[in-house]
Amino acid sequence: MSETPIIDVADVHFSYGPGLPEVLKGVNLSIQRGEFVAVVGQNGAGKTTLAKHFNGLNKATLGKVKIAGQPVEDQALAVIARTIGYCYQNPDHQIFSSSVVKEVGFGPGNLGYPPDQVNSLVENALKLVGLTALRDAHPFSLGRGQRQLVAVASVLAMDPPVLVIDEPTTGMDRKGSAAIMELLSQWASDGRSIIAITHDMDIVAEYIPRSIVMSGGEIIADGPTQEVFRNQAALTRAHLVAPAAVVVSDRLVSYGVKYARSVDDAVQQVTSICGGRRSHAGRV
Amino acid sequence: MPVGYSIYRDRPSPIHKRIDPRTKMLWLVVLFGVALSFNQPIILGVVAVGLLLVARVAKLTWSDLRAFLLLSLWLLLLSVAIWPAYIHQGSMLFAVGPVAVTGPGLLFGLAMGLRIDIMLIAASIWMMTTSPQLLTAGLLAIGLPYKAGLAMASAIRFIPLMNAERVTIVEAQRARGLDLAHGNPARRAFRAAPVLVPLFSRAFLTAQNLTVAMDARGFGAGKTRTNIIRLDFTPLDRMICALAVIVLIGSVVLRLMGIGGLIGGTG
Numbered sequence: 001m002s003e004t005p006i007i008d009v010a011d012v013h014f015s016y017g018p019g020l021p022e023v024l025k026g027v028n029l030s031i032q033r034g035e036f037v038a039v040v041g042q043n044g045a046g047k048t049t050l051a052k053h054f055n056g057l058n059k060a061t062l063g064k065v066k067i068a069g070q071p072v073e074d075q076a077l078a079v080i081a082r083t084i085g086y087c088y089q090n091p092d093h094q095i096f097s098s099s100v101v102k103e104v105g106f107g108p109g110n111l112g113y114p115p116d117q118v119n120s121l122v123e124n125a126l127k128l129v130g131l132t133a134l135r136d137a138h139p140f141s142l143g144r145g146q147r148q149l150v151a152v153a154s155v156l157a158m159d160p161p162v163l164v165i166d167e168p169t170t171g172m173d174r175k176g177s178a179a180i181m182e183l184l185s186q187w188a189s190d191g192r193s194i195i196a197i198t199h200d201m202d203i204v205a206e207y208i209p210r211s212i213v214m215s216g217g218e219i220i221a222d223g224p225t226q227e228v229f230r231n232q233a234a235l236t237r238a239h240l241v242a243p244a245a246v247v248v249s250d251r252l253v254s255y256g257v258k259y260a261r262s263v264d265d266a267v268q269q270v271t272s273i274c275g276g277r278r279s280h281a282g283r284v
Numbered sequence: 285m286p287v288g289y290s291i292y293r294d295r296p297s298p299i300h301k302r303i304d305p306r307t308k309m310l311w312l313v314v315l316f317g318v319a320l321s322f323n324q325p326i327i328l329g330v331v332a333v334g335l336l337l338v339a340r341v342a343k344l345t346w347s348d349l350r351a352f353l354l355l356s357l358w359l360l361l362l363s364v365a366i367w368p369a370y371i372h373q374g375s376m377l378f379a380v381g382p383v384a385v386t387g388p389g390l391l392f393g394l395a396m397g398l399r400i401d402i403m404l405i406a407a408s409i410w411m412m413t414t415s416p417q418l419l420t421a422g423l424l425a426i427g428l429p430y431k432a433g434l435a436m437a438s439a440i441r442f443i444p445l446m447n448a449e450r451v452t453i454v455e456a457q458r459a460r461g462l463d464l465a466h467g468n469p470a471r472r473a474f475r476a477a478p479v480l481v482p483l484f485s486r487a488f489l490t491a492q493n494l495t496v497a498m499d500a501r502g503f504g505a506g507k508t509r510t511n512i513i514r515l516d517f518t519p520l521d522r523m524i525c526a527l528a529v530i531v532l533i534g535s536v537v538l539r540l541m542g543i544g545g546l547i548g549g550t551g
């Protein structure tokens with residue numbers, strides 16, 4: 001018998017009000033524990049609208065959403081928050097406390113954990129995101145990337161088995177993006193499910209094993225990221241372009257190059273195939 | 285989540301398309317004056333019905349006006365319920381506990397409710413038939429400094445934006461387990477801090493960014509400023525404005541003559 005999916009979406013339709021157009025048109029989706037999933041698509045495709053069904057912020061007009069086998073509509077949002085952590089795109093939509101440690105402690109405090117456990121969860125979350133040294137800093141005195149990490153830590157501190165994160169790397173430099181994606185990968189490998197809504201195809205290729213492509217309120221592709229990036233029809237329909245490293249590695253398959261997750265990966269493979277030889281100009 | 289950007293309803297009506305915003309503004313002032321001049325429910329009722337006819341000519345639908353009409357009805361009922369406790373002239377019709385309810389008391393409550401309703405409905409029709417741009421252009425044309433006009437237009441534009449921000453912030457905090465629905469009002473007000481702090485900080489930041497963006501585009505460099513919207517005050521507007529002045533003067537004169545007052549010296 002297969003394991004109960006942590007998120008199960010069955011034929012979900014949704015519109016924001018009577019008479020308004022459907023934003024989701026019959027979405028079916030199943031996510032298992034420990035999966036790291038990207039939800040991609042152009043603006044208005046329904047990605048965030050779908051994700052807000054996972055914690056009951058949106059209620060399906062038709063169809064069912066189950067979290068760990070329980071229908072979402074039977075549970076209060078504060079209860080679902082124990083299972084589904086939701087990190088918004090803009091950290092400034094949630095930061096309000098006068099110190100990082102208070103901000104990160106807000107969520108676990110709301111869930112009613114005893115003070116000792118809250119402290120332990122907060123310290124652990126701060127350690128995970130590398131903000132322990134800034135625990136007493138005012139969140140508004142931090143840079144955009146660090147505020148994003150505070151927002152992530154404040155959700156991680158609630159210790160949810162599922163983390164939904166909207167645009168995890170927006171406004172962050174390459175180093176910050178890599179740090180946060182490494183952290184999410186680590187979390188997924190610890191058995192938690194991560195759902196990242198993103199427009200950044202480079203991070204999808206490099207870090208996220210499964211991708212879901214949405215267009216016009218429907219899922220038009222769902223599978224291993226490598227296969228999704230080969231589904232040119234779906235990419236075209238969703239106005240997406242596979243990262244250069246993926247395209248190049250695909251074209252060099254006959255030379256023995258495998259799916260490359262990043263430019264570094266592609267270069268390493270090509271270098272290896274060429275036997276590490278360099279031209280006189282120093283190029284491979 | 286979709287949010288409305290303005291209560292303006294773009295309809296192909298003569299009130300939307302043929303009447304200058306200044307004319308509509310004058311009529312708004314006149315209607316306020318008329319409402320304050322009389323306290324006779326029949327006269328005020330006729331004005332209220334007239335306003336609904338104007339809404340019909342403006343092609344406004346029931347769903348456009350529903351919220352305002354329901355609020356008007358609630359205010360009317362509230363007024364009818366409250367005023368009899370203060371107006372004791374006339375013979376008693378019935379008693380509610382220690383309060384003797386009289387006919388004039390009920391009629392005065394009705395009149396005061398209609399007075400507020402006329403102001404509310406007139407203002408809502410004005411906002412629904414005048415786009416924010418035309419509204420600002422109209423105010424500038426009657427001498428409002430353009431910086432004040434821009435401040436007003438920005439304020440109108442910011443209401444739905446800030447509402448959208450509020451919705452997002454509430455969702456973000458609820459997703460972190462914040463319960464805003466339960467508990468007594470004092471507790472709920474205290475729990476609103478996680479919503480209010482980000483909302484105000486976003487509002488200040490947005491305003492600051494707008495200021496910098498406006499400065500960068502030369503706003504305030506000159507004392508005067510051209511406007512892309514050209515207002516056209518037509519002979520029709522002159523006629524309607526003349527009628528407005530006659531109605532206002534007539535209302536004041538009639539009231540001074542003692543016509544249209546329910547209870548002498550009150551209201």
